[in-house]
Amino acid sequence: MKLQVVLVLCVVFALSLQAPSAEECWCELWNEEKAFPHDKLGMVERNASDCNSNISPDKTLELESLLLGLERRIAQVHRDVSVLEREDDGELYGVLSLYVVENEVVEIRQLLDKLNHTVEGDQHLSADTTQQLADLRAQMGEMETFDTMEVVKARLANQLLKKDLDVCRNSLNATVPPNPPPQGTCPHGRLVNVTGPQVFTAGEYPGSYSYGAWGRDPEPQPGKQNWYWLVMMTSSNRYAHYVRLYSSLSSLIVGKSIPGNILIHSSNPTTNTIQGPNNVLYRGALYYNCYNQHDVCRFNLTAKTVSSFKLPEGTRYNSKGNFCNLDECYPYTDLDLATDESGIWVTYTTTQDFGNLVLSKVEEGEPPRLGQTWHTAIYKQAVTNTFMACGVLYATRFVSKYVEEIFYALDTSTGKERFNVGILMKKMAPNIQALNYSPVDQMLHAYCNSNLVSYKVWFE
Structure with missing residues (x-):
C-alpha cells in the first residue's frame, strides 16, 4: 500500500514539471538619485579622527x-x-x-x-588643520544633499528638543543651593600659580570698548550653568547700561549672544547705571558701582529691578581712588566688586584710610548691605587690580607690558597680610582693566584692552 502511494506522488511531481510555465512578468527599476558616496564618508571620518589626534592638549x-x-x-x-x-x-x-x-x-x-x-x-599643523577643517565642512555639505528624507535634520531637531526637555526637567527639580562656606575656608588649598592664557579672543566687538569685564556666575540660575556674561563700557570708557549674556564659551568667542542685551536703563549714563569696569554677576544679579555715587548697585536680571547700599562716608569715587600702574591710572576703578566661594566682596579706599585699600564683605538681601570690613596696609594706587579666591584678597601690579604680578594677599580668616606672593601672569595686552575669579572652574577672567582672556588658577 505504501509503495503505491509513493509511485502516485512521483507521477504527479513528474507531470507538474512537464506542465507549461505561467506567463512571466518582468519589472525594471531605475534609480535616478546619485549613489551615496560611502567611500567619501569613510574618508571624512578618518580625516576627522586624524584632526582629533593631531590637535591635543599635549601640544600646548x-x-x-x-x-x-x-x-x-x-x-x-x-x-x-x-x-x-x-x-x-x-x-x-x-x-x-x-x-x-x-x-x-x-x-x-x-x-x-x-x-x-x-x-x-x-x-604648519595649525595651517594644515584649518585647511582640513574647511575641506571637511565642504564635503559634509555635499553629503547633506543626499539626505532627501531629512532624516539627519530631524535627528538634530530631536536632540535639541531632548536637551530643552532636560533643562526644563532640571529646573523643575532644582534644589535649594547650599549655604556658601565661611570666608577663609578653601577646599583647594593655597593659591600657588596662574597659568595660561587658556582663552584669548577679541570677542564680538574686536578692538572696540577698551574697558569692561566678563566672567561666570558662581551661583547660576537653573539651566544657566554654562552661561557667560559681558559688560562693556560703551560710553567714554566709563559708563554702561546693559549686560550681555552668552549661553556658552563658544558663543562668547564667536559673538552670538542669547538673549542679547539686558537693559538697566534706556539712557547711558543715568541714575543707577554702571560706572567703571569692575563688575560681577552673582545669583542672577549684577553688582557694580552706581553712576555718580559711592554706592554699590544690585541689578536683578530677571525682575529688572535695582537696589543699592552706601559705602562708608569718605569713600573715594568718581575716579578719585583708581587702580594705577607706573605710567597711568585706570579711570573710574574706584570700586572693585569680586566673587569667590563664599559670596560677594567690594574693595575701595577712603579719606580716613589715607588711600589704603579697604575690603568689605557684601551681605545679600533686599537691599544688600555692607558686612565685615578689613583695613589693609597696601596703597590702592600702587595696585592695578584685585580679586578674591577662597576668602583671600589678592592684589596685582604692573611689571611690564608682557607681565603682571600677583604680589599681595590678605587672608580674611586670620587678618594676615603678605607682600611676597610673587606669582607672575603673562599678558596678551599691556593693561588689565578688570580681573574676576570664577570659583566654578577656578579660572581668572581678565578684560585686557578690549580682549577677553582667561587664566587657570592652581591651588595646593
Missing part, C-alpha cells in the same frame, strides 16, 4: 614646558653671571665659573632651537 603642554624651562635657565644664567662679576679673581675660580656659564648658554641655545622647531611645527 609641550610648548609651555619649553617656555618654563627657558625662563628658569635664563634666570639661572643671570644669577651665575652676577656671582662671576662679584667674585671673579681672574684665575682658576673665574675660569671655572665662566665655563659653567658657557655650558648654560649652550643649553639655552639648544632649548631655543627646540622651541623654534616646535613653534614652526605648530604653525
Whole structure:
C-alpha cells in the first residue's frame, strides 16, 4: 500500500514539471538619485579622527614646558653671571665659573632651537588643520544633499528638543543651593600659580570698548550653568547700561549672544547705571558701582529691578581712588566688586584710610548691605587690580607690558597680610582693566584692552 502511494506522488511531481510555465512578468527599476558616496564618508571620518589626534592638549603642554624651562635657565644664567662679576679673581675660580656659564648658554641655545622647531611645527599643523577643517565642512555639505528624507535634520531637531526637555526637567527639580562656606575656608588649598592664557579672543566687538569685564556666575540660575556674561563700557570708557549674556564659551568667542542685551536703563549714563569696569554677576544679579555715587548697585536680571547700599562716608569715587600702574591710572576703578566661594566682596579706599585699600564683605538681601570690613596696609594706587579666591584678597601690579604680578594677599580668616606672593601672569595686552575669579572652574577672567582672556588658577 505504501509503495503505491509513493509511485502516485512521483507521477504527479513528474507531470507538474512537464506542465507549461505561467506567463512571466518582468519589472525594471531605475534609480535616478546619485549613489551615496560611502567611500567619501569613510574618508571624512578618518580625516576627522586624524584632526582629533593631531590637535591635543599635549601640544600646548609641550610648548609651555619649553617656555618654563627657558625662563628658569635664563634666570639661572643671570644669577651665575652676577656671582662671576662679584667674585671673579681672574684665575682658576673665574675660569671655572665662566665655563659653567658657557655650558648654560649652550643649553639655552639648544632649548631655543627646540622651541623654534616646535613653534614652526605648530604653525604648519595649525595651517594644515584649518585647511582640513574647511575641506571637511565642504564635503559634509555635499553629503547633506543626499539626505532627501531629512532624516539627519530631524535627528538634530530631536536632540535639541531632548536637551530643552532636560533643562526644563532640571529646573523643575532644582534644589535649594547650599549655604556658601565661611570666608577663609578653601577646599583647594593655597593659591600657588596662574597659568595660561587658556582663552584669548577679541570677542564680538574686536578692538572696540577698551574697558569692561566678563566672567561666570558662581551661583547660576537653573539651566544657566554654562552661561557667560559681558559688560562693556560703551560710553567714554566709563559708563554702561546693559549686560550681555552668552549661553556658552563658544558663543562668547564667536559673538552670538542669547538673549542679547539686558537693559538697566534706556539712557547711558543715568541714575543707577554702571560706572567703571569692575563688575560681577552673582545669583542672577549684577553688582557694580552706581553712576555718580559711592554706592554699590544690585541689578536683578530677571525682575529688572535695582537696589543699592552706601559705602562708608569718605569713600573715594568718581575716579578719585583708581587702580594705577607706573605710567597711568585706570579711570573710574574706584570700586572693585569680586566673587569667590563664599559670596560677594567690594574693595575701595577712603579719606580716613589715607588711600589704603579697604575690603568689605557684601551681605545679600533686599537691599544688600555692607558686612565685615578689613583695613589693609597696601596703597590702592600702587595696585592695578584685585580679586578674591577662597576668602583671600589678592592684589596685582604692573611689571611690564608682557607681565603682571600677583604680589599681595590678605587672608580674611586670620587678618594676615603678605607682600611676597610673587606669582607672575603673562599678558596678551599691556593693561588689565578688570580681573574676576570664577570659583566654578577656578579660572581668572581678565578684560585686557578690549580682549577677553582667561587664566587657570592652581591651588595646593
